[in-house]
Amino acid sequence: MTAPAPTGVFCAALTPLDAEGNPHLQNFTAHCRWLLDEGCTGVAMLGTTGEANSFSLAERMGLLEAALDSGIAPNRLLPGTGVAALTDTVTLTKHALSVGVTTVVMLPPFFYKGVSDEGVVAAYSEIVERVGDDRLRVVLYHIPQVSAVPIAHDVIARLRERYPAVFVGIKDSAGDLANMTAMVARFPGLAVLAGADPLMLPLLRAGGAGAITATTNLVARDLRFVFDHWADPEKAAEVEAAQARVVAMRERASRFAQMASLKALVAERTGDPAWRRLRPPLVALTEAERTQLLASA
Amino acid sequence: MTAPAPTGVFCAALTPLDAEGNPHLQNFTAHCRWLLDEGCTGVAMLGTTGEANSFSLAERMGLLEAALDSGIAPNRLLPGTGVAALTDTVTLTKHALSVGVTTVVMLPPFFYKGVSDEGVVAAYSEIVERVGDDRLRVVLYHIPQVSAVPIAHDVIARLRERYPAVFVGIKDSAGDLANMTAMVARFPGLAVLAGADPLMLPLLRAGGAGAITATTNLVARDLRFVFDHWADPEKAAEVEAAQARVVAMRERASRFAQMASLKALVAERTGDPAWRRLRPPLVALTEAERTQLLASA
Numbered sequence: 217m218t219a220p221a222p223t224g225v226f227c228a229a230l231t232p233l234d235a236e237g238n239p240h241l242q243n244f245t246a247h248c249r250w251l252l253d254e255g256c257t258g259v260a261m262l263g264t265t266g267e268a269n270s271f272s273l274a275e276r277m278g279l280l281e282a283a284l285d286s287g288i289a290p291n292r293l294l295p296g297t298g299v300a301a302l303t304d305t306v307t308l309t310k311h312a313l314s315v316g317v318t319t320v321v322m323l324p325p326f327f328y329k330g331v332s333d334e335g336v337v338a339a340y341s342e343i344v345e346r347v348g349d350d351r352l353r354v355v356l357y358h359i360p361q362v363s364a365v366p367i368a369h370d371v372i373a374r375l376r377e378r379y380p381a382v383f384v385g386i387k388d389s390a391g392d393l394a395n396m397t398a399m400v401a402r403f404p405g406l407a408v409l410a411g412a413d414p415l416m417l418p419l420l421r422a423g424g425a426g427a428i429t430a431t432t433n434l435v436a437r438d439l440r441f442v443f444d445h446w447a448d449p450e451k452a453a454e455v456e457a458a459q460a461r462v463v464a465m466r467e468r469a470s471r472f473a474q475m476a477s478l479k480a481l482v483a484e485r486t487g488d489p490a491w492r493r494l495r496p497p498l499v500a501l502t503e504a505e506r507t508q509l510l511a512s513a
Numbered sequence: 514m515t516a517p518a519p520t521g522v523f524c525a526a527l528t529p530l531d532a533e534g535n536p537h538l539q540n541f542t543a544h545c546r547w548l549l550d551e552g553c554t555g556v557a558m559l560g561t562t563g564e565a566n567s568f569s570l571a572e573r574m575g576l577l578e579a580a581l582d583s584g585i586a587p588n589r590l591l592p593g594t595g596v597a598a599l600t601d602t603v604t605l606t607k608h609a610l611s612v613g614v615t616t617v618v619m620l621p622p623f624f625y626k627g628v629s630d631e632g633v634v635a636a637y638s639e640i641v642e643r644v645g646d647d648r649l650r651v652v653l654y655h656i657p658q659v660s661a662v663p664i665a666h667d668v669i670a671r672l673r674e675r676y677p678a679v680f681v682g683i684k685d686s687a688g689d690l691a692n693m694t695a696m697v698a699r700f701p702g703l704a705v706l707a708g709a710d711p712l713m714l715p716l717l718r719a720g721g722a723g724a725i726t727a728t729t730n731l732v733a734r735d736l737r738f739v740f741d742h743w744a745d746p747e748k749a750a751e752v753e754a755a756q757a758r759v760v761a762m763r764e765r766a767s768r769f770a771q772m773a774s775l776k777a778l779v780a781e782r783t784g785d786p787a788w789r790r791l792r793p794p795l796v797a798l799t800e801a802e803r804t805q806l807l808a809s810a
Contacts, residue, residue, distance in 0.1 A: 300567070334796055499635060
């Protein structure tokens with residue numbers, strides 16, 4: 217049994233914290249279930265928006281197990297498992313497979329800068345070999361403005377040539393539609409997922425597979441509507457309106473620090489101020505910022 | 514018992530690999546002991562040069578234990594324990610303390626970019642609180658060209674005000690002597706250690722504490738001579754000659770990728786080609802590069 221390439225609207229889920237600054241498992245699983253109820257195809261947990269790289273291996277595995285224990289099907293979870301150390305990435309990926317989750321989103325090793333394409337290919341290859349599980353499906357993660365390690369098209373080509381069944385998709389968070397459409401054109405069958413909500417619609421028109429985004433923590437229903445109906449001429453006005461709401465919410469949440477803003481808005485929606493917490497090095501909005509954010513349209 | 518602020522010549526030790534790409538513990542401990550025999554004050558293992566962030570938590574703890582098991586005194590080891598996730602940093606730091614190593618070199622969390630000073634202070638503070646051990650001594654690690662998270666002087670000031678006994682030093686690998694001397698002037702008692710061999714001498718003249726460097730994997734004896742005799746007018750010519758050899762070796766090892774070059778040169782010195790291996794995303798020199806490197810003066 218192999219998982220298909222991921223297609224749809226995935227939420228880069230936020231990770232709530234308890235009073236001690238540890239993952240708040242109950243709030244997390246409630247949020248994941250709400251996201252699915254809102255129409256998300258799946259939950260891309262433990263990504264950049266989820267502060268994944270601020271959590272230990274044990275915390276990450278605990279969050280994945282909590283999501284599954286809450287009744288979410290393994291094929292609706294797309295956990296991030298790529299960390300700086302290749303062998304830790306192997307541990308997280310093997311763990312995901314061990315609990316039935318076969319598709320993961322994988323950052324390249326991100327500590328060293330200016331690494332060669334050869335080095336990136338070698339890292340991903342070594343991970344696939346060490347995981348050694350035919351069920352594994354990997355969504356590459358291109359977010360050079362944070363990882364500082366871009367995924368070059370030649371890297372994708374070499375990985376898909378070597379492991380055609382494994383590298384099924386890429387999340388492109390660089391915000392450059394031309395890069396996404398170029399990948400759609402060059403790599404038939406590769407699921408290209410937009411990392412920014414506003415770009416999903418033009419990417420779908422170019423043959424893309426959907427999106428993994430942060431704003432879906434707030435407006436999943438609208439982005440799912442766009443995904444379901446973008447090609448239907450009779451729904452054009454509704455699609456346009458939904459897209460406009462998504463774009464407006466993304467702008468609203470980008471006025472101050474993005475993750476802190478998203479958490480402040482979820483805190484407002486749920487009525488639970490615990491949601492405002494972030495783990496260092498990220499910090500919560502100041503009260504003045506939060507007041508301004510909540511007063512904004 | 515508290516460790517004093519680190520002063521002297523520390524080697525940012527390379528980490529050799531075995532045929533499976535795992536840490537080669539025997540070669541590692543032999544190298545550490547050779548470094549101490551060559552005159553290193555101590556071994557700053559598991560830093561950038563040591564590919565630390567390419568190794569899992571378990572591998573890092575195994576390397577530290579191997580060094581201790583080989584008979585190296587805990588106070589001659591300065592392991593790096595700073596990783597992207599605060600809670601993993603806590604695990605590594607607690608482990609070091611548990612085996613008697615009290616002074617560690619600590620990167621800030623390095624996944625997110627553009628984080629605030631407040632966030633960096635919060636991260637280090639949270640780590641100190643969670644470690645909760647009065648013996649802990651931290652050398653901050655400023656290497657913005659790799660970590661992309663600089664350690665601002667105001668961050669140092671706030672951390673030393675809050676934890677005066679803990680934050681005893683800083684390794685500055687940015688290569689800017691003016692930044693190092695400014696820290697010497699602003700923070701009396703803070704051990705400022707140059708991350709680049711050629712800068713140790715001018716830094717010592719300005720009141721610095723020494724160096725943690727990569728080239729000492731090859732020329733520790735010379736850098737130690739500079740450290741011991743820089744202020745002795747009668748040794749001026751010998752100091753100058755030793756410094757020139759250090760500078761020349763650093764230039765030689767910087768012509769191609771630095772860590773790969775250092776490993777190729779250690780392989781040549783030891784006659785053990787196993788030393789040439791690097792862990793992805795870093796890669797070994799090509800044969801052509803290695804031939805050119807070995808042929809160079």
